[in-house]
Amino acid sequence: MARDLTHHDYEQLSAYLDGDLDEAERLALEARLRDEPALRRELEALRATVALIRGLPPIKAPRDFTLTAQMARPPRLLFLPTTAAFSAISAAAATLLVGLGLVVLLSRGGPMNAPLQVADEPAVALQMTMPAEQETARQNMTATLIAATPLAGMALEFAEAAASAVQDSALQGEDQAAPADAMLTPAPAGALPEVAQENAALPTGTVGRVVGAQAEDLSDDRLTGTPAQPPAFLPQPSAAQFTPPPGASATLTGTPPPTPTLTPSPMPTPVPPQAAPPASDALAVVLLAAGGVLLALALVTTVIRRRS
Amino acid sequence: MASRLENEPAFIQAARRGDLEAFNALVLHYQDGVYALAYRILGEPAAAADVAQETFITAYRHLRDYRGGSFRAWVFRIATNACYDELRRRKRRPATLFGDMPGAEADDGPPLPADTPSPEQAAQQAELRRAIERCIQALQADQRLVLVLSDIEGLSYQEIADSAGVNLGTVKSRLSRARAGVRACLQAVQELLPAVYRLNSERE
Numbered sequence: 047m048a049r050d051l052t053h054h055d056y057e058q059l060s061a062y063l064d065g066d067l068d069e070a071e072r073l074a075l076e077a078r079l080r081d082e083p084a085l086r087r088e089l090e091a092l093r094a095t096v097a098l099i100r101g102l103p104p105i106k107a108p109r110d111f112t113l114t115a116q117m118a119r120p121p122r123l124l125f126l127p128t129t130a131a132f133s134a135i136s137a138a139a140a141t142l143l144v145g146l147g148l149v150v151l152l153s154r155g156g157p158m159n160a161p162l163q164v165a166d167e168p169a170v171a172l173q174m175t176m177p178a179e180q181e182t183a184r185q186n187m188t189a190t191l192i193a194a195t196p197l198a199g200m201a202l203e204f205a206e207a208a209a210s211a212v213q214d215s216a217l218q219g220e221d222q223a224a225p226a227d228a229m230l231t232p233a234p235a236g237a238l239p240e241v242a243q244e245n246a247a248l249p250t251g252t253v254g255r256v257v258g259a260q261a262e263d264l265s266d267d268r269l270t271g272t273p274a275q276p277p278a279f280l281p282q283p284s285a286a287q288f289t290p291p292p293g294a295s296a297t298l299t300g301t302p303p304p305t306p307t308l309t310p311s312p313m314p315t316p317v318p319p320q321a322a323p324p325a326s327d328a329l330a331v332v333l334l335a336a337g338g339v340l341l342a343l344a345l346v347t348t349v350i351r352r353r354s
Numbered sequence: 355m356a357s358r359l360e361n362e363p364a365f366i367q368a369a370r371r372g373d374l375e376a377f378n379a380l381v382l383h384y385q386d387g388v389y390a391l392a393y394r395i396l397g398e399p400a401a402a403a404d405v406a407q408e409t410f411i412t413a414y415r416h417l418r419d420y421r422g423g424s425f426r427a428w429v430f431r432i433a434t435n436a437c438y439d440e441l442r443r444r445k446r447r448p449a450t451l452f453g454d455m456p457g458a459e460a461d462d463g464p465p466l467p468a469d470t471p472s473p474e475q476a477a478q479q480a481e482l483r484r485a486i487e488r489c490i491q492a493l494q495a496d497q498r499l500v501l502v503l504s505d506i507e508g509l510s511y512q513e514i515a516d517s518a519g520v521n522l523g524t525v526k527s528r529l530s531r532a533r534a535g536v537r538a539c540l541q542a543v544q545e546l547l548p549a550v551y552r553l554n555s556e557r558e
Contacts, residue, residue, distance in 0.1 A: 106390075118415075
């Protein structure tokens with residue numbers, strides 16, 4: 047159609063139709079319109095086009111979109127995928143990683159002489175028929191280990207930091223910054239243990255609200271101050287003490303850590319404690335930390351899902 | 355559509371305090387515009403209704419993020435984002451939604467058209483309307499959005515910039531390209547169109 051018109055010309059014509067050119071531009075364009083029939087025709091064509099579009103019959107909503115009280119319920123705060131699948135996979139992966147981390151720790155000689163017990167596990171896990179006592183024994187061991195090992199403490203601190211970083215970045219993704227007063231108020235020193243306890247009591251239902259409402263404060267606090275109470279969060283990653291929400295519970299307690307693939311080679315030959323290479327410590331830390339992060343993710347997403 | 359809601363700030367204030375009734379008054383005021391926007395962008399009634407509902411739920415939950423200015427532009431921005439989400443979803447699984455794509459259907463015009471003229475003209479006008487709608491649907495999503503916000507919803511450039519999350523220069527540029535695109539598209543089907551549409555600029 048208008049072979050010789052540029053995009054700039056069209057922009058000028060379009061803005062002219064909307065009365066959006068400033069005085070100088072308008073006068074310049076009107077001068078050109080007098081001299082250039084092609085430009086003039088194009089203006090009229092555009093004018094007719096806009097009139098046709100504006101003349102389309104108005105569309106009405108087919109129904110009312112007013113909100114019911116249920117729709118109006120509380121906001122989502124995080125951009126995590128809060129599907130059941132995500133929580134379940136995170137929890138399963140967390141169990142796997144923590145299990146592997148423990149195996150690595152135990153294989154260098156832990157506080158109990160557990161190697162034999164763990165060595166039994168692969169076979170049992172394969173058959174998926176682990177007896178209940180053995181399962182709880184393993185979990186207790188898990189808990190004790192986490193509580194007892196300074197490495198685990200470090201791992202948890204790391205997990206906490208990572209989890210809060212995740213939350214924080216998720217919150218920043220949330221359009222503009224949330225009101226500054228909410229974000230900046232420093233929490234009293236006691237706040238963290240409180241939250242942790244509420245986390246542990248998760249299934250009671252009130253927690254969802256509390257955690258959600260405090261998510262901003264929580265993530266902020268963890269980043270800016272009061273990092274000194276990692277033990278307060280111990281119940282969270284330990285499978286034994288923490289009672290998981292229904293969605294995740296099957297994965298958390300039902301599936302034993304799929305250790306068989308990795309355990310066979312180190313397990314049969316019990317290594318004397320002193321012979322353990324330092325690399326295994328680092329490996330255990332990494333595994334436990336990653337497990338902690340995933341478990342936190344599973345927890346948070348479950349809470350959010352239950353709320354919405 | 356462009357009419358103002360009496361006492362809008364008061365409704366917004368009340369809604370912010372959790373007054374659902376007040377918020378629903380805002381919903382009733384803006385729902386036609388939001389639905390029309392979604393319908394024009396998505397070209398399909400069911401998806402448009404979903405987006406409209408989702409828009410108001412999101413708006414209610416994020417009311418405290420509204421920082422003054424045009425409330426309509428703020429709501430339309432939420433609707434715009436929801437539309438883009440829907441378009442992205444379609445791109446990810448195009449096969450399932452291909453039948454719903456705009457332009458394909460001939461009889462699925464917008465619900466409740468307004469005027470009802472004489473018999474013969476009515477057919478012509480319906481054909482013209484469908485041609486225009488097809489041409490709008492044929493635009494790129496970014497251009498279509500700006501065109502719809504401007505020439506169907508009647509937003510100002512600034513409101514469009516706020517709604518679409520782009521600057522004024524981009525608004526003007528996209529709008530002019532969109533209008534030129536529709537103009538070229540209509541030119542191509544001119545034989546179908548009645549004399550109302552005189553765009554035969556080429557041969558004068």
